[in-house]
Amino acid sequence: MLARFITLASGTFGAAASSQFPEFSQQYLQRLGGAVDELRRFAAGFDADAAALGLTRQEALAQLAEGGAMGAQRAETMTGVLSRFQQLQADLAALQDLTPMQRVLSAARFSDPEVAAAAWASFQPAIPVSADGLIFAGGGVLAGVLAAGLLLSVLRLPFRALGLAA
Template sequence: MILRTMALAAGLTGAATLSQFPEFSQQYTQRLGGAVDELTRVVAEFDRDAETVGLGRDEALRQLATGGDFGAARAESLRATVARQARLSSDLAAIEDAGPFMRARLAAHLADPDIAARAWENFRPGLPMTFEGAVFAGAGFGAGWLLLAALVSVLRWPLRRRRHRAPIMARAGRIEPGAPRRANG
């Protein structure tokens, strides 16, 4: 009875946790879109400045890097900004039009720690009343139940007693253990 109660609790915990994924992934996607917009603006501004003096992005970054310690540090931070903008734009393109089930499949694109932390700060769990929330809740319930069942099974394995069984013929009532065989006849 205790194990069933624990399995039910694990299932409900899994349901409550996984049912939050659709809303959290939606909030993450919104924040990701905002970050991409802002980074795109910064990169475009730098590219415009470079273009006004007749330079491409790479040449402008090289020239900036030769401008002393501050210039070198600024060039490095701009390189990081350009790389982050490209990475986040790629993530956004992958998940932007995806529904909640595809976002679960594409969860690797929800991996920017800064954006995830900011989305988590403002995230408030709620009871999902959508089809996808119910599906994720059901999957979470099953996962929690199975995880606890597997854990209990592994923990109980060394404690199992081996049952000594009588030979197959003895169980079938044909031969009694220790009794002499009778001749058919």
């Protein structure tokens, strides 16, 4: 009786948790798009400033780095911002046309901590009514039931060794 309850509870939890992925991934993509747009504006401003002085981005960064401690710190900061922009832009390009099922296979692209934290902070769980949500819920039930079965099997091992369990 307890084993059935644990299995049912695990399956229900798995369904509830995994069915949220399609919506979370959509919200992550919206936040990612906003971050890319903002960083694009920032990078374009930097590039425009560099171009006005007849410099490439790399030349402007090098020149900035030679401008004392503040310039070196600013060059390092800008290098990080531009690198993040390129990474987020690549992630967005790779994810934006994928279905939620395909996004699971690209889960490594959901790796920006700032974007993920912002998406998670505003995320509202919902009952899945889309086909993708229901498919994820079914996968979650299966994963939950399998996890419960594995856990119960491991917990029964000592009792089986003693001949106390069937």
